[in-house]
Amino acid sequence: MSARRIPSSTDAVRPRASGPLSITLDGESFDGVDGQTLAGVLLGCGRMSWRATSSGARPRGVFCGIGVCFDCIAEVNGERDVRLCQRRASNGDELRTQRDLPPVPVEDPDTADHADPAGRADGATS
Numbered sequence: 001m002s003a004r005r006i007p008s009s010t011d012a013v014r015p016r017a018s019g020p021l022s023i024t025l026d027g028e029s030f031d032g033v034d035g036q037t038l039a040g041v042l043l044g045c046g047r048m049s050w051r052a053t054s055s056g057a058r059p060r061g062v063f064c065g066i067g068v069c070f071d072c073i074a075e076v077n078g079e080r081d082v083r084l085c086q087r088r089a090s091n092g093d094e095l096r097t098q099r100d101l102p103p104v105p106v107e108d109p110d111t112a113d114h115a116d117p118a119g120r121a122d123g124a125t126s
């Protein structure tokens with residue numbers, strides 16, 4: 001067990017039994033204990049980052065740890081944009097690193113086609 005991982009049975013405020021669990025990130029296995037967040041499992045195993053910024057590909061993991069910054073997001077069991085510092089780990093969780101979606105193209109108002117998408121020339125709505 002890592003020195004960073006403290007079993008919930010030794011919690012001074014609310015001790016409870018804790019069992020082992022295992023999650024994967026991009027197929028790599030990480031072991032933790034019940035009660036940890038997904039970020040806690042990764043950090044407890046020494047994994048400090050699991051995402052890269054879209055600009056500059058700089059590594060990101062936990063920054064605020066309280067659900068505010070969204071630096072810790074990843075895909076969890078097929079759900080995108082999960083903040084790993086806020087999601088309690090469950091045995092068998094499958095995490096995938098995710099890339100930012102491609103930027104949405106911005107229309108140039110001077111060249112945008114303002115034609116009615118329904119093809120009506122009179123601008124009628126129904």
Ligand code: FES
Nearest residue numbers: 065067069070085
């Ligand atoms: S570390 Fe900031 S939202 Fe998770």
